[in-house]
Amino acid sequence: MQAAKIILFTLLAASAATAVTYLNPADAEYGDVVMNEFSDDAGMRPVVFPHWFHRIRFRCKVCHGDLGFAFKAGGNGINMLKIIDGEYCGACHDGNVAWSIENCDLCHSGMPNTPTQVHNSTSQKLVAPVAPGSVTQPDAGSED
């Protein structure tokens, strides 16, 4: 009985691992931001911020104007101290406008070791990437 259990769990773990290995990051929803400047190092899963979900509820101006989020993934130095002081995510995730910050797993839901980035962005999806410098002068004739 014990042996059967062990075999079952090994199988389960192995199949979960194969399934995870074959998931493709390029399937992420357009505009999802992974924030991982500090999380991995602190032993937390990275944060996934869904733009699509928030823009159904708020205009860009609320976050990128009133709350001071700069247009740069990972570029705001956001950490938990700022959040509990009511800055950035903490301006809304305070149990008043939206559920509050003790729900760690709702924000820290990312796959460990995923770097900070904006998902499915045009530059990420280009089959032939644009190299900085190679085509910044469209009139000067590019290599093709």
Add this chain to the structure above:
Amino acid sequence: MTSLAKKAGFVGFIALFVAASMFAAMRYAEAQSNPNSFNRLLKPASERNAPPATDGIHDPTSDGTALLQTPLEAFDPLAKSNSGNYVNWNQALDDGGIAPWYSVSNPNAAPIVLDMNIVREVKGSMPNVVYPHKQHTEWLDCANCHPAIFIPMKGANQISMASILLGEKCGVCHGKVAFPVSECRRCHSQPKEAAARQ
């Protein structure tokens, strides 16, 4: 008795899970190993708007991931488009499909909308670019663009497709959060003849 039934259910569940993930892995392996698969680089439509647990950036083993909303559920009632989130966000705004707040706390605050088009003439065959302040100021503040991204003076900014693809100028937003660069005609919307007639 109940514990036996529970065990049987558990074993059944595991068997199903193992079978399902092996099947997924095999299909993926097949697509990867066939050098002449029809689309080598293009992603199939069935993989669009994936639920968080299978989108590759959420951890499917996290309890939090299971609680998140699936994009398709939210997008179902909204106006559609051909790329990005596959939602036409401006149409959704105009037809009342969504009513996003313009303030953190006041649902009734109204945006300050500026109705002013800027036409940018394009060399070559592509139609001219019409930049509409209206659709932008419904979402954004003047200070989101002026002066950091664009000097507020017609023609004062050098813009090219290369810089947009690299994430500068219009590409700060288009290709990241606003509709992507693949939708040429939404920006290149003024035929050359119309410009000549003016």
